[in-house]
Each structure stands twice: as structure tokens, then as C-alpha cells.
Amino acid sequence: MAAAHRLLALGRSVQILEATDHVGGRTRNVDVSTGQLDAVTDDVIELGGTWLSPEHSAALALCRELGIAVYNASFVSSGSAVPEDAPRPHTSCSEEAWPWWFWGSDYPKDQTHLLKNTVFHDGVRRFLFRTPSELLAGLTRSSVQELQMAGKAIDDAIANVSDSCWDAGEVTASWRHLDEESTWSFLNGKLSSQASKQALRNCIHNKNAQEPEAVSLLYNLLSFKGCNSAGPDSQFRVRGGTQAIPMTIAAGMRDKIALGSPVQMLQSGSTGIIARTLNGTEYRARAAIVTGPPPAILGINFDPPLRAPDAQLLQRMPMGTSLKIAAVYRQGPWWRELGLQGDILATALPKEFSLPEPDSEMPLFVQCLDHSPFSQRLGVIVCFMEGRQNLHFMSLAAQEQQSLLTAFLKRSFNDSRAETFQPSFVALNWADQPYARGAYTGFFPPGVLSIPEYWEAFREMEKAPNVFLAGADYHRGFGNGYIEGAIRDGLLAAERAHARLLSSQVGQELLV
Known part of the structure; x- marks a missing residue:
């Protein structure tokens, strides 16, 4: 969507072929007060990509351009928009840094003294911390x-x-x-x-x-x-959810978007581009920007075929395995009255909250956090289920998943309201999505990045004449794997496609 937005600004006409029934890729909103997906309200939470850093300049600039506010994810100063000349968070040598291995929420250092306690589980032990030194003091x-x-x-x-x-x-x-x-x-x-x-x-x-x-x-x-x-x-969240960014762009070009139109064939030649969708509809253009994670790209029949290094590289970029499951409390974020931030970390848990053999030493829940919506009318705790934990968790029936989660929250907060308040639940497992097959991004196993031919294939955006591949998975720079990378790569692809059409003096139309 960032590419299409930029191309329109450059005076090009575009046609967006979206494989799914919604825009936004691996961002997805749900309004937790109504259960509506793809909503943009103050009651939404994100089921996909969520956070922005102050260093994510392209994403923040696009939010400002679209009139979308961002706010502190820690709720220390909820609702504050970030102006264009916003100063970077103040840090000093006296402020503690989190250790390299810390997997919790990365809030600004100058907010630490305003935060409530995070819960840490180390087997049967449970302790609270706010600062890096308190965390380290709690460990052996x-x-x-x-x-x-x-x-x-x-x-x-x-x-x-x-x-x-x-x-x-x-x-x-x-x-x-x-x-x-x-x-x-x-x-x-x-x-x-x-x-x-x-x-x-x-x-x-x-x-x-x-x-x-x-x-x-x-x-x-x-x-x-x-x-x-x-x-x-973890400093910023987007008011209205991160899917508000592509949905706001889409609102200005509804007649240019074909939802539920996965491309099955992409032909490039001297006469231009032909894209054929699953239902047989053909679209013609002068250039194409192809986006999506590696499994989706491999599902497209390119004519002529992708070069061998390009195809082989995509086969060597498996997706992460990620699920967000959220417990939604209509009573609001009640844990804050206990002096708790809502964040929970674990390196070990009792048997009932651990994986079965042969992974019985692994905790099932390793990171949960307060994911309440901007309105804070509802309280939301979201837990990440990744890797082996994800595979085991998804083998359980939904009722068992929910019972385990509320029992874990009861233990973590040391408060029975985690169960008696009877939360509702919402979850999205990205590996189940046919045009994603995982999240957060495509990663590299050993022995891929150091092969010169694969490295060159990764660096080259134009995969065939006037066919450009873009996305967070492929961004060759700051933002790789992040929302920031998706936006930067989309903008870069738009500029390159525009320049190529100028140099070849061909027409305006582009497929995205």
C-alpha cells in the first residue's frame, strides 16, 4: 500500500490485486468490544505487527502524512500524538540498559520510573521487577x-x-x-x-x-x-491500530483495489505485464510491484520463470511461527490496581504450564503483556506463542488453550479475577493464513546469506524486466523484518518502477 500511495503521488495510475479479503498484509486489527476484524476504532488491538520505534522514520512520517496519531505503548502518556519535530527519548549514562537477551517490552529508559511491575517466573519462583538491575537481582x-x-x-x-x-x-x-x-x-x-x-x-x-x-x-x-x-x-502504538495505515491509504483508492484476487500468473515481456488472478481475470500494465512473504511469492507462476538464484533463495527463507492470543476483560485493565504493568516473562514454569516430553523443561508461556486498546475501556493481556510453544499450543482444543491462559494469568497476577472475570478471547495464528504461512517475517537459516549468488539475488529488487519484489522480508536496510522495512521497501520499489518507466518512456499503469 505504501508503494501504491507513492506511485499515485508521482502521477502514476495503479491497480492493486490483493490476495486476501482485506488490505494490510501481516497487520490486522480487531475491535475487542465488537469482535469486528479490519476495524479502525479506539477499541482495536493488533493481531499482527504492532510497535514503532522513534527511529522508524518512514512509518512515523507516513502516519503524520495520513493524519494518524501514535501514542506511548506503555500508557505512561496515553494519547499523545508525535509531532514531526518530536525529540528523541532522553537517555543518560546513568540510565540502565536492558541486557542483550532481554525479550520483554522495550519501553524508553526515561519512562522506567513511571512503569509498574513486570512479573517474572523462574520455575516455582515468581518475582517482580521494574528496572534492569531488579531483573538481574532476581536471577541466579x-x-x-x-x-x-x-x-x-x-x-x-x-x-x-x-x-x-x-x-x-x-x-x-x-x-x-x-x-x-x-x-x-x-x-x-x-x-x-x-x-x-x-x-x-x-x-x-x-x-x-x-x-x-x-x-x-x-x-x-x-x-x-x-x-x-x-x-x-516498543515505544509507540498507532491509534486505531497499525492496520489503520494501509486502510487509510486504501480509502482513497477503493476503485483501484481488487480484494480476493490472488495472482497465479505474472507474465512480463516487451509488450508489458499481464497478471492473471485465480478467477481468471487478466490485468495489463507496464510494470508490477510484487509483495508478500516468500511462500506467497512462490505460489505465483512467473513467465519467464524467476532466475534460479531468486527461486532458490525464496525456498530458503522460511517463515517464523507466531500466534497472538488475547484475553479481553470488560472490567478494564484491573491488574494495574495491583501495581502490575501487565507484562509477564518466564524462563521456567510448573509442569502444568510447560511443554510435554521431550521438551518438558520449556515453559508454554514465555511473554505476555498489556495490550489494552487506546480507549482503555477494556483490559487486554496478549501472550505470544512462538516456535515449539506455538506448535504444541495449536494442537490443543480452544477451550483448553483458554483455560490454560486464564490459569496462568491467575498465577502470574496472584489474583483469582483472572478467571472469575471470565474474559473473552481472540487469537490469530499466522501460520494458518494461506498467503502468509507464518510471521513475523522470513528468516535465514545457516549457510544462505554467505552464498554470493544468494546475496546478490537478495540485493536485486528487479526480478524481471519491470517486475519488482518488495516487502519487509526483502528490505536491504534498516527496518528489515519490521513495519518500517515494509514501508521503506514499498517506497523504494515505487521510485525504481517510476524511474524505469521514465527511462523507457512507456505508459503509466502499474500493478501492485
């Missing part, structure tokens, strides 16, 4: 020391990653060495306690929604280095 000394040593190893490895990040011009020998290992194989030998190992798993779940054994060390080093995002990633 051996676990903290192990994680500090692992952090030192990460810092040493990051020194071998180019400062140009995704703009690196070529694969180097050091990249090849870092890409030979998974994140787990590199760090597991430095960790011995179950608590520190689970902290690592939770950290990688938070980044990739997948197990660290499956993810390239090099890929995660780019993230640890700050190549993908920076600043407090």
Missing part, C-alpha cells in the same frame, strides 16, 4: 554470569559484521564463517543452566519467532548490531 548469579559471557561473545562476533550492514557489497570470508553456525550452536556451549538457555530461546523467539537452532548466527548478528532496528522498539 550463575545464570547472569553465563549470559554476560555469551553477550561478550556476541560483541566479539559483531566486530566482524560490516558497518554497512545490509548494504555490504560482497560476501566476505568472515561472513561465511559466521553464517556456518546457527545462533544456538554458537551460544549454547557458553550456557549451562536451563534458565540461561531458555532466556536465549526467548530472545530469539522475540526476534525470529523460531528456535535458535534454525536461525543463522550471521542473520541475528545483523539484528544485534542494530542493522534492522534501533531505539526503544
Whole structure:
């Protein structure tokens, strides 16, 4: 949608072919007061991509252009719009930083003293914290020391990653060495306690929604280095939900959008582009911008076929496994009166809240947080189910899922109202969505990024004459894997398509 918005501003005409019945990709709103999907109200929560950092300049600029407000996700200053010249959050050397492995909400440091307590589970122990020092004090000394040593190893490895990040011009020998290992194989030998190992798993779940054994060390080093995002990633939410961004754009071009129109064939040649949808409708244009996660792109028959490195690369970009399940309380965010922020983290839980053998040491719930809507008329706790936890959780009946969640919230908040208030539930498992097949993004297993032909294929946006591939999964720069990357890549694809049409002096029409 960002690409179409930009192309219209450049004077081009566009036609949007949307595979699903809604716009927004992996953003999806639900109004928790009515249950309506794809709503833009003050009672919505996000079932997909949610947060923006102050460093996400493209997303914040687009919100300002569209007249959409953002607000502090911590609710410390709810409802405050962010002006164009908003200062960056104040930090000082005296303010504590979260450790590298922290997988909780990344709120600005200068808000820490205003936040309520986060709940942490370490087996049968439960403790509360607000600051990094309080978190570290609650953990065993051996676990903290192990994680500090692992952090030192990460810092040493990051020194071998180019400062140009995704703009690196070529694969180097050091990249090849870092890409030979998974994140787990590199760090597991430095960790011995179950608590520190689970902290690592939770950290990688938070980044990739997948197990660290499956993810390239090099890929995660780019993230640890700050190549993908920076600043407090959890600072802002969008009033009306993040889907308000594409829906606001769509409202101005309804006659240009064909919903439920998955493209099955895309033909490019000297006479232009022909796109044929599942129902047989054909559309003609001079250029096309193709968006969507790798599984969706692989479902399109390209004529001529994608080059072998492009097709092979897409096959080597599996999706993360992510679900958000929300408990919705009509009584409002009642946990705040207990002095609780609503955030919950865990490295170990009793047997009834853990995975079955052979993963019985893994907690089922590792991160939950207050996800109440802007209005705060309803209280919402959302829990992330990722990787192995997701696969097990989705094997359970809905009633069992809901009973486990409310029992866990009762234990976490030490308050029976988690159950007696009888919340309603809403959930979306992105792996079940046929044109997503996972979230947050496509990630790289070991041994992919360091292959020169795959690296070049990843860097090249134009996959065939006048056919451009764009999205958060493919963005070669800051924002990769984030809403920010989706917007930046869409804008870049629009500019490149526009420039290509200018250089070839062909017509106006573009397919998106």
C-alpha cells in the first residue's frame, strides 16, 4: 500500500490485486468490544505487527502524512500524538540498559520510573521487577554470569559484521564463517543452566519467532548490531491500530483495489505485464510491484520463470511461527490496581504450564503483556506463542488453550479475577493464513546469506524486466523484518518502477 500511495503521488495510475479479503498484509486489527476484524476504532488491538520505534522514520512520517496519531505503548502518556519535530527519548549514562537477551517490552529508559511491575517466573519462583538491575537481582548469579559471557561473545562476533550492514557489497570470508553456525550452536556451549538457555530461546523467539537452532548466527548478528532496528522498539502504538495505515491509504483508492484476487500468473515481456488472478481475470500494465512473504511469492507462476538464484533463495527463507492470543476483560485493565504493568516473562514454569516430553523443561508461556486498546475501556493481556510453544499450543482444543491462559494469568497476577472475570478471547495464528504461512517475517537459516549468488539475488529488487519484489522480508536496510522495512521497501520499489518507466518512456499503469 505504501508503494501504491507513492506511485499515485508521482502521477502514476495503479491497480492493486490483493490476495486476501482485506488490505494490510501481516497487520490486522480487531475491535475487542465488537469482535469486528479490519476495524479502525479506539477499541482495536493488533493481531499482527504492532510497535514503532522513534527511529522508524518512514512509518512515523507516513502516519503524520495520513493524519494518524501514535501514542506511548506503555500508557505512561496515553494519547499523545508525535509531532514531526518530536525529540528523541532522553537517555543518560546513568540510565540502565536492558541486557542483550532481554525479550520483554522495550519501553524508553526515561519512562522506567513511571512503569509498574513486570512479573517474572523462574520455575516455582515468581518475582517482580521494574528496572534492569531488579531483573538481574532476581536471577541466579550463575545464570547472569553465563549470559554476560555469551553477550561478550556476541560483541566479539559483531566486530566482524560490516558497518554497512545490509548494504555490504560482497560476501566476505568472515561472513561465511559466521553464517556456518546457527545462533544456538554458537551460544549454547557458553550456557549451562536451563534458565540461561531458555532466556536465549526467548530472545530469539522475540526476534525470529523460531528456535535458535534454525536461525543463522550471521542473520541475528545483523539484528544485534542494530542493522534492522534501533531505539526503544516498543515505544509507540498507532491509534486505531497499525492496520489503520494501509486502510487509510486504501480509502482513497477503493476503485483501484481488487480484494480476493490472488495472482497465479505474472507474465512480463516487451509488450508489458499481464497478471492473471485465480478467477481468471487478466490485468495489463507496464510494470508490477510484487509483495508478500516468500511462500506467497512462490505460489505465483512467473513467465519467464524467476532466475534460479531468486527461486532458490525464496525456498530458503522460511517463515517464523507466531500466534497472538488475547484475553479481553470488560472490567478494564484491573491488574494495574495491583501495581502490575501487565507484562509477564518466564524462563521456567510448573509442569502444568510447560511443554510435554521431550521438551518438558520449556515453559508454554514465555511473554505476555498489556495490550489494552487506546480507549482503555477494556483490559487486554496478549501472550505470544512462538516456535515449539506455538506448535504444541495449536494442537490443543480452544477451550483448553483458554483455560490454560486464564490459569496462568491467575498465577502470574496472584489474583483469582483472572478467571472469575471470565474474559473473552481472540487469537490469530499466522501460520494458518494461506498467503502468509507464518510471521513475523522470513528468516535465514545457516549457510544462505554467505552464498554470493544468494546475496546478490537478495540485493536485486528487479526480478524481471519491470517486475519488482518488495516487502519487509526483502528490505536491504534498516527496518528489515519490521513495519518500517515494509514501508521503506514499498517506497523504494515505487521510485525504481517510476524511474524505469521514465527511462523507457512507456505508459503509466502499474500493478501492485
